[in-house]
Structure formats: C-alpha cells, structure tokens
Amino acid sequence: MAAAPPPSATFFDHVYAVVRRVPRGRVTTYGAVAQMLGRPRGARAVGYALNALKDHGDDSAYGDVPWQRVINAQGRISIVNRAFDAAEQAARLRAEGVAVDDTLRIDLDRFGWDGLDWAEVAAIIGRR
DNA sequence: ACAGTGACAACAT
C-alpha cells in the first residue's frame, strides 16, 4: 500500500492518498480535500491533480484512485463541460449506490464523507 | 524564474 508518500511527494500525491481513503458509496468535495491537506483555498489544485490522473492512464498506481467520489462544494459533478467524463462519473457513482440527480447533483448530507482525522492526515503529508 | 492554465470556491450584481 502506498498510502503514506514520503515528504518529498508532491501535493498531487497527497491528494491521491486522501481520495483513495474515500469509502465506496461516499463522496467528498475538492475544497474538503484541500482543507484536509492544509490548503483551505487549494480546491482548484485538487481538481488539477485529479485531472492529471489521465496522464498516468497506464500506471496502475494511479488507476486505483476513485476520482469519481470527488465533487464540487455545491454537491455536483464538476466536469459538465466535458460531458463524456461527467456521464461516466455519474455512472460510476450510481454503480456504488450513490444517488445522482438528473442535474448531476448529489445530496452531501446523505453521501458526504466525514473525512480523515488529524492523525490520518499527518500520516499522509508527514507533518504535525 | 515567469507566465499560463485549470475536474474549485466565495462574493458581487
């Protein structure tokens, strides 16, 4: 398991580590992930990190990242402009029991993930 | 080292 990247790991790697901890059937937001990693305003970087997963398509180490479980703060699938990917994200989520609205909206009160606690995050980013 | 870029978020109209 590669859950705890070394301190030299980039922010992207930290993002992947956190997303891999999101339970099946649950979702979280870009902002929440960023905040867990100590970047309350780094939501955009989180989205960029997940986007970069495509560049590692062949690498299985990145293939197990459940990117579909990360949505925006409004509880919606945020890649609407890329209809193909949005549809796939919705399909993947429904496949694991998450109710996705016709407008690609999800009830965060029902499916939202609590997130990692202090110690879990420390193990990932290697800080305290 | 610098500017451009992007699966976000918050605020203003």
Add this chain to the structure above:
DNA sequence: TATGTTGCCACTG
C-alpha cells in the same frame, strides 16, 4: 436564483 468576476494553489513549458 442565475451569471460573471476575483482569488487561490500547484504543476508545466
């Protein structure tokens, strides 16, 4: 409520 603008952060060339 809906649309537009501004601030953020980290990676790439």
